[in-house]
Amino acid sequence: MNDMQQLALEEAALKTLADTILDRLKVVKADMQKALTDSGASRVEAELPNGRKVATISRTTSKPAAVIVDPDAFLKWVQVNSPHNAVTRLVTEVRPAYATGLLAEMTAAGTAEVSDKETGVVEAVPGVEIRATRSVTHSVRPTKDGAELIAEAWRSGALGHLSLPGTGVASDAGLHARLATLEKRDALLSAMEAAGVDNWQGMELVPSLLNDDEEA
Secondary structure, X not given: OOHHHHHHHHHHHHHHXXXXXXXHHHHHHHHHHHHHHHHOOOEEEEEOOOOOEEEEEEEEOOOEEEEEOOHHHHHHHHHHHOHHHEEEOOOEEEOHHHHHXXXXXXXXXXXXXXXXXXXXXXXXXXXXXXXXXXXXXXXEEEOOOHHHHHHHHHHHOOOOOOOOOOOOHXXXXXXXXXXXXXXXXXXHHHHHHHOOHHHOHHHHHHHHHHHHHHHO
């Protein structure tokens, strides 16, 4: 396999893993949001099995804001109440800066109404409503060393109890531990062989014992 083929394989593998992780993240994020909403909790700490905190999950609430829901009605109101902020190009429209400022004023007041600065008269603004501008969600803020701790936990198999997309042994704590045991056993047997244990008279029984284990 040449360098380009290896890069192609690595990119394909990483793309597959990234897609798998993203799909799982969407499911977990939705489940986390439901859990936060159902429990009424505003935050929860993410901790490794050893108790080390690695992140904080915080619920964010929707913030109502004034939005234009009927541009024509809003334009007509501006033409009457602030005509210099209604501009005509190919079409007549409200100056963006004025609309932004007016919406901010209504957002701060929490109502689709404005007060005349001279008379104090409060007037409803047609075409504008106070609506939630974003859905309720939550944020994940890792601790300073959270990413490093999570990476180490992933490598060691400490996250094997989670439903994480796996790449083999590293994602399964049981298999990871089994591999570690086998590696130690292999090292021990290699050392014994180097010490001459293969010359032991009982070595001739090993093949038959191995066959018995396989048949069992």
